[in-house]
Amino acid sequence: MNIGVVTRSFPELTNEEAAELIASEGFQSIELCLSQKDSNYWVYNGRSDLSTFTDEQSKRIVDLYRARGLEVPALGVFTNLLELDDDGWQANLDYFERMMQIAAVNEIPFVSTECGFIPGQRGIHVDAYESRFDRLKQALIWLTERAEKYDVTVALESCVLDVVPSAKRTVDLIAQVGSNRLRVLLDPANLIANNTEEEMFHHLSAHVAYFHGKDRHVNDTMGSAVGDGDIDWVKFLQLYQENTPDVPFILEYVTKANFCEIRDRVLAALAGNGRKSPVGDIS
Template identity: 25%
Template sequence: MDIGVTVMIHDDTDFAQAFAEARDAGFSHGQVTIFVPGITADEVREIALAAHTAKFHVDAVGCYMNPLRPDEPSPQETTRMDWKTVAENMGMLNGVERIVCWSGTLGKTLGTPNLLNQENSTFNNLYIALSGLFEQVRGLPIQIVLEPYSAHVLSDAASCVRMAKKFPSGALKVVLDAPNILSVKEFTQWDARVEEFVRQVTPAVGLVHLKDVSRGDGGHRVFLPPGQGALDYGRYLRAVAQHAPDVPVILENVRGGDEMRAAREFIESTLKEHGL
């Protein structure tokens, strides 16, 4: 299992330094996630040049707008216009085709529950919204990869697979990010739920994100770097290796070179320990 890492790009990020930091931590590929409101084609070009200079291969680009509220800044401050700019220009990043965004919510924040998200009409509206995104970039080799979340329209394996099947060409896939779909109420069954999710969502998977999760004092999930939470990571990695062996695997929730390096060493030692 060849592990990549997420490189995060903000308004004030030194692009060259960001990729150099990932390389110094032992990574040669991963996802570039862009948090730059009003990003321009020139800025995408500068990011591409920095990645190329660092010899960092881009597996996917993250532009986390909300397809159901596309003109409102998402928690990552990006909108449909930012997504379109990135999608139209990201081919400069070694020809990458995957662009990652949220799986759609009517909630006003990332985690705000909204019962309408589970209505069939909302699912259909998400399909219409995604079809509209493809129409905006018609002719470009784009694969939209949706990141599911427990409070979103795509909140479990069944909804992920159902949406992917509506795009039979394979143009739409989902991120296998098990901690995102876990419920605090299921805390004692988390590891079993992770295995079940990995097994069931496999047909729709276009990318794997690895992070950890724990239950915070306030009864909420807390997302953490791999190995610092409550998951049995050997069990998780075995399920990923068995069911999703052919898609890029990317570390998430790591900030800075030291966290990147520590997470990589943890994953590598866990893989070795379990013969993976």
């Protein structure tokens, strides 16, 4: 199983230090975010100024990880594709395109994002749902057209808290965008309140770019580390083996202190020994 970790779990480290640590513990891959001490550009649900960040700098960073045997399947962007201000929305898209350029020059296949949200208005609002869904769709059409140019693919992470809150709505959005340059960053913690483990794979297994490995209680807003929520990991990883073997499974919501422990929980569940959901099947 290709188990990795997001680099933003180690903001206190440089890229060289993070690469050395992750590789030394036997991990296979990373989701690269420009979040380290020597590349602090990552902004959640927004954008940063990349005007001074060169392709050569990005290559040096990526090479630090690859030189230690780590795969780099994804570059994390996670900007706001729902920004209501037109100029701000376009600036977010332009920022995303620059990230595509960085991915392309480094042969990173996936560039990742959530739907985005309006601060203070996260979730589904009946009076705005259709217009915001359409704004997201138009953003993804714009991005996938450019992804074709750069030979990269957008990986979208949907979530119960956002405008695309279920596996079924995610696959419907993919169909409406109509581009093979759009795939899914499947985070089971983001969908467990609306979908069973089986439903996630039923709708999305053909579209998965890679996975985020984290957990969540059904009625919580905050996520947690694998094994600390309501996902049945034995079941989920059995479905993973049956449907998406070897697709990168990249840990999130971990720290330098516990990322190996959480990896070991995943391996135990993969072997059929993990703790099952305390609430049983969710249907």
